[in-house]
Amino acid sequence: MADHPPSKDDELAGTEQPFVQHLVELRDRLLYSIYGIIVALILLAIWPGPDGLIDFIATPIKHHMPPGAKLIAVGVFSPFIVPLKVLAMAAVLFALPWIMYQLWAFVAPGLYSHEKKFALPLIFFGSALAYSGIAFVQLFVLERMFGFIQNFTPASVAATPDISSYVEAILSLYIAFGLAFQVPIVVILLVRLGIVEIDKLKAFRGYFIVLAFVIAAVVTPPDVLSQISLAVPMVLLYEIGIIAAGWFQKNAQKSEQEQAESEKSSS
Template identity: 75%
Template structure:
């Protein structure tokens, strides 16, 4: 029987390390994470470059502005700090799997073998879901949102947004959607560690829909397009999380049934 099924056997017994060793390991992981972030920053600074990154993230709002209109920089230092901020933001996104891996590698020695096998797929899918949420904002949400807003702009008003406020607004949306798209990971983890059952999640479905729309109303701009664009995917991802949790539970049950009594797996 596996260690997961036998509470009397602790495969981590005798592997404890001194506190200083943990600090050294933490330092090494932080340094490696910093190296990865620096490498991503240098790479993006070379290509496509800060100016091109600004053009990319500004494309959704520029599509709804006059052809000769541009975003403005109100602050004295905005032309320098805003491209730098966007560069660092893009570098964090590019290095995200590496950063998450370093965090996982630090805690991995304290995990059981079955937990390690479970953690790596979650890290991979969590990163992909975060990228998916950000891409959804960039390619779908922003275009619809600014089209909706510009439709209410009077003809006598020239809409020339400030680049600093624009970057701050879309950064908030990136974070909100990147975190919201982690719903399946949270659902699977909650079932995996025994906090809830699949049946409880199914019965909570109606309440989650209400919670999703409340969250969307709080963290998105006050327009129906962006609120629906966040709430609806959250509800769909909640259903996906329940489906994946059922698969994990079925696989675990099959594995337990396939292990002969008294034999280690």
Template identity: 75%
Template structure:
């Protein structure tokens, strides 16, 4: 039996009506909402929205005068900002559950060999997102705010609005979580034969330029945060190239002969 015939036989009987797909999607969305609600309820009880705000405000507070605090300019900021932070942390806490629901929805339509490498990539992508956010919180913010506070004139009191501060922090979290997915993108490109490892290596110089352009667009206008995003992207690009040798599809004998003959 040919390879294509085996793949067709593998998925035989898995086709589902469109309405059943919609029902499955609805169920998965409901499970996602329940997971988010549970995570938000747990965080609301402990450590609480106020403590979460204190955690994410710590990187800038250490570079402000001891008696200085973030200010709330908007009338609803004291309520809306903690809720926004609570929701974001709930999404991060429930991320494995959310990714599992996505996996459970798409898994029936995948071949067995696709499932073998898809699940590790999903787990790896979640871990890389956590690493990117932790890198922002533990390293980037401290260096960035030290630069900003030292750059401010002595006659200016740098006491940011809490809503503006949280907006900048959330944008950095998202930017770094997405940027740290570079190895996943490289592995998928190689796995689906959209590009070869040799072409990725040849594109290395162009990717460095692309990484710095992206960092300049999505980060605040300071050198620290731009370098902190661009340099890890370049390193993760190399990691993706190195790891792609285990995810590259096997070369069939006929393809190898034709390549050698060329």
């Protein structure tokens, strides 16, 4: 974080580390993150296993397929590659809090105490928002999107999608919604770093609504339902971000004033 209250005694003074030591620390944090993903891979491979994961993510489309129909594997290596891809995707999501913690542990030594109070909840808030976006896709968007699409399927056509293309489609939606749900984090950082004022964000509200629908039209499938399902939450999260930014800003100012007063009284 860029700003910090002036102080005669800088709490970070003397804590600087050589560049090589920073690289070693970065390597260690990356290795810890990889170890966490490997542990998640092993746990998920044991239960529910690749079959269970595929059954779970395929639930929304199965509701709109003919009774007894199954997803097909067109590619020669699809029966082997797709379960591994799904398992890896689930492992990264499962280990996301651990990965975010490693990111926090890497940057924490270079932060002031008041910045740590701000950054730590922001990191875990971002993880929660990413999970919320993915859950929103799985539990709400997919089933309604496939139901909308299947209504246009001619009666003479059997809707039996390829598992590989299906996994790629929902993976892109997971990423799109997971990133789109980070709007409050972006808004809070813009305000906290002094790049944009809250009043300007409020004035930009109308433009953001248009921008949200443009982004939704680009990153989602070409159906109106999925586009609205992404654009509307982005607009709501933008408003939440403005409210949260005001709250963070008010608390940061209060903390800085209290710290400045304590420094004056101690000097």
